[in-house]
Every structure is written in structure tokens, then in C-alpha cells.
Amino acid sequence: MKSSDKRGRAGDINSRLDILASHFCFSSPRMASEKEAALAATPSDSPTIFDKIINKEIPATIVYEDDKVLAFRDIAPQAPTHILLIPKVKDGLTGLSKAEERHTEILGHLLYAAKLVAKQEGLDDGFRVVINDGPNACQSVYHIHVHLLGGRQMNWPPG
Numbered sequence: 001m002k003s004s005d006k007r008g009r010a011g012d013i014n015s016r017l018d019i020l021a022s023h024f025c026f027s028s029p030r031m032a033s034e035k036e037a038a039l040a041a042t043p044s045d046s047p048t049i050f051d052k053i054i055n056k057e058i059p060a061t062i063v064y065e066d067d068k069v070l071a072f073r074d075i076a077p078q079a080p081t082h083i084l085l086i087p088k089v090k091d092g093l094t095g096l097s098k099a100e101e102r103h104t105e106i107l108g109h110l111l112y113a114a115k116l117v118a119k120q121e122g123l124d125d126g127f128r129v130v131i132n133d134g135p136n137a138c139q140s141v142y143h144i145h146v147h148l149l150g151g152r153q154m155n156w157p158p159g
């Protein structure tokens with residue numbers, strides 16, 4: 001492989017990572033702070049970066065998948081283990097504040113899947129589950145998702 005081909009592929013990967021990074025709540029060249037990233041996100045039922053991950057249009061390190069939930073490693077981990085769990089079908093569930101009675105099954109399944117993934121990841125000493133809802137909670141992707149964090153001592157209070 002020629003070195004120019006390698007640089008081209010590296011550029012493609014970096015470009016995809018920049019796009020993916022722009023959808024998460026952390027400092028990046030595009031967003032100076034988590035707050036700015038959340039405030040720049042527009043609540044919408046439109047397709048999100050997570051839909052592209054579900055459709056395998058964007059690469060992700062998938063650690064768990066069943067017929068309802070997909071779990072993958074966060075690209076900007078806040079703990080040694082940081083996994084995002086998302087429903088494969090959004091069904092208007094852009095955030096927890098949008099939940100309706102019809103969503104109870106998927107909400108419960110997300111938490112059960114988090115327990116399964118925690119066990120799979122060896123988080124026997126404990127883990128934290130977080131759902132950010134809205135800009136003040138630093139939600140930057142409007143497709144409900146659960147953060148599974150573990151592998152270190154957590155502090156209280158959070159945030």
C-alpha cells in the first residue's frame with residue numbers, strides 16, 4: 001500500500017471520528033465545552049448519529065446486541081468502562097422526558113441490558129447508570145441512551 005493511500009485512509013477515519021465526536025458531549029476542536037455541545041444540539045425526532053450506528057453506516061465497537069438494544073463503547077470514555085446502550089427503534093423517545101406509557105417495556109429492557117453488559121464487562125464491584133435529559137443535563141444526541149460507567153470508584157454527588 002502506498003503511503004498516500006495510508007494517509008487518505010487515516011484522513012477518512014479522522015473525518016468520521018470528527019463527525020462522530022461532534023455528536024457527543026465532550027471537548028473537541030469543534031466544541032469548546034460539554035455545555036456548548038449540548039446547547040448546540042437541536043432536540044428533534046430526526047435521524048441521529050445513533051441511527052447511523054444502528055444501521056452500521058458509522059463504525060462502533062459493539063459489545064452487546066439483541067433485537068431491541070445496541071450497546072457500544074463511548075469514543076470519549078469518562079471511566080475505564082463507558083458503554084452507551086440505545087434502543088434500536090427510537091419511537092419518539094428522544095429523551096426520558098418524552099417517555100410515554102408505551103415506552104415502559106423498552107426503558108426496562110435498556111436497564112436490564114445494562115445489567116447484562118455490566119456483568120459481561122466484569123463490573124462486579126459496581127457500576128453507574130446515567131441518562132442525560134435535555135441541554136442542562138448535557139444531552140447532545142436526541143435518541144435516548146443509557147451510559148454505563150464502571151471500572152473505577154465513582155464520586156458523589158455526580159456532576
